[in-house]
Amino acid sequence: MFKRLVEQWREARQSRSRLASIRLFGALILDLVFINRPHTLHLNDQGAAYWLPQLEQRQMRPLDPVRWLIQIVWLAFIYQPPRSSVTSSTSTTPKRIDWLRSITGFISRMLTLATTPLRPFVRSERRANLSLLALGLATLAFVLTLPMDAAQQGLLLLIFWGIALWVRKQAGQFPMIVMMLLSFFVSTRYIYWRITETINWSHPLDGTLGFILLSAEIYAWIILLFGYMQTVWPLKRKIAQLPSDLDKWPSVDIYIPTYNEPLAVVKPTIMAAQAIEWPAEKLNVYLLDDGKRNDYKQFCEQLGIGYIVRPNSVHAKAGNLNHALTQTNGEYIAIFDCDHVPTRGFLQMTMGWFFKDDKLALVQTPHHFFSPDPFERNLSIFRNRPNEGELFYGLIQDGNDMWNASFFCGSCAVLKRVPLEEVGGIAVETVTEDAHTALKLHRQGYQTAYLNIPLAAGLATESLADHIGQRMRWARGMAQIFRLDNPLLGKGLNWAQRLCYSNAMLYFLNGGPRLIFLTAPLAFLLLGSYIVYAPAVMIAVYALPHIIHANLTNSRKQGKYRHSFWAEMYETVLAWYILKPTTVALFAPHKGKFNVTSKGQRVDKNYFNWQISTPYIVLVLVSLLGFIFGVYKFFTIEDDQQLTVIINMVWLTYNLIILGGAVAVAEEARQQRTAHRVAVDIPIHIVTNSEHSFSARMVDFSAQGVGLLLPSNQLLHPGQSIHINIRQATSRRALRAEVISCREQVAGVELKFANAEEEQAFVMATFGRLDAWLGWRPHQEEQPLASLREVIGYGLTGYQRIAAQIAPYLLPFFKHLNWIWQRLATFLPIYPGKAKKS
Structure with missing residues (x-):
């Protein structure tokens, strides 16, 4: 079937029938899109007309390719066939041949047969894995030097792709290493080809723009390879036991720095820190108030902590x-x-490692957030998708720990005083004082550790503007370190530490490369510049392996902590804003100042942040202009250049999807609570003023109130005073509360603390529980295609949101122009088999 369709398409091309050519090419694509789906029809010229009713015309209209593209995307990612057509046992639809699975299955069987004779000669699985690894390395080194034409390179793509898909399903770390090696090979081969064969230096514009794109690709290749090395074998450190003799436990000072945050935000942190389980005579809590506020001083005096x-x-x-x-x-x-509230076992879980290693100067734990960040809130994905920071705290820091390169992150960490004083205290030369301090400790030969257990939780950034401001500070600080105390230079670091630090710092220089990738296809579509000076077929057979293997490998490696294609959205949102501070820091590293991230704010209503989204919208408009020019080029350019147009338009379409997601995040969702609710399931006991008592469950809590699930309706009513006993509290206290709302079996109550001791007891029964944040986010199995559909959906959401913003201004214009809508309606997807009247 597939071969026959290709032959028919070629015949149509030779007959110069462009409409027939497009129809059959659409059938060819749909044959791949609906591969192995039993409802697929026998795709010939009539089958193409079935799936693409927009092309059921006697003559092709100028914008039919756009209608065809919209229909293809709709069919691939949104359209669901009728259930009867899928489940019917009497269907006459012929059984499809899944050629991709046939190839991968064949490769899998061949590899199994090839390794079977070796099994009697190996005594352990480890030796077998090492043998296969050595064989793979030798094969890769040999193939890397082979010159290949398009057909040979394409065959290599299929073979390596099949191996990667087979290995991806195998458990363990060695298959992951094999995938990294495959990705390293094809990406390095692609970069070598790009450097040696694809820059047209004879044409100034092509050469200049081509070199800019190549520089961005080399940067991305370096980050990819450094990332593989950094996370090749995460350490996954366990808890170390403390000595049984409490007299050997050291004294600990707890520092809580604050500047302009509301007291309500800081209270839980102070109370939880004071209640950490550690010998009282060896634990001192200090609030470091740079705001010099009297109410803070009075509160500290009330609790008896240092100020x-x-x-x-x-x-x-x-x-x-x-x-x-x-x-x-x-x-x-x-x-x-x-705003980071520690659990009561924080010190007991972390301090044991200092007894295991005399050279250990730092133990860092994850930064966990119980409130949604702007991406999670504005896209409604809180607690059902990994957030932006999980990749770093879930995988990268564990990978760094393997190389003794885990960073200090400024909070939720313990440092040994003597090494800290030896390096001059906390670093002050840059605005990322935490990472720079860790670098100084490593240069002095000290060890650091990362314990990947959430033992404290805090507030995420409240708005997209705050989030971008925080990342700008991080990016500027990392660029400052790279400029002033470059880890690749100087003494005291081993090669792995140099690469781990360099990768962290180079990552924040991605603003420029990301903008280059977003605008690169416009060079050809708008300017006619061949920035990759090679035939389109060669571009495809070299670029596709690089893209496919990088995505497959990262999906396997990072899937629990960041889903595929989400990195592009995160980086696109930040790219424009981190470009300037990182560039300035590289040339003038002492410029810039520390900015404090606001916490505990409210967003009273939904609003679209035009100021933040302006760069994305400008890129969208320019990209749409490029798309229009691409459609025009497709019909006017020579036939042998049409594939080049298609490649650039596909690239541009992907960029438009990512930009749409960036626009979607710019619409701030309402957040009226200053105290964020945390979902839980804790048994409690309720006693009313009339001395009726019954059991219930706490389903959420905040610093000011709780949500209750009652055993039946009408047990409580608004305005009623009750007492709550939390069974998991370390000290049993009946907390007085007032019922605020009741809806069937769910009640919301406001807590009425009589004194600070009661409030502290509540904090320790909720925020301070040792298991408070374990199992917080159930990790879903990552599926690249499903993630792509999600990203496409959020991209479309972004355009819907911006359309809703501008619709009131355009509505008067369109009110009397019904004919425009009639023509725009022709671009809407059509259910297969329903022809559209012209």
């Missing part, structure tokens, strides 16, 4: 911490941002 201010605010957070070092004398320093 430290300094005469100036030099060096922002780093200076605040360094001043506190001179005022305290604990052997270890635990640091928590003012």
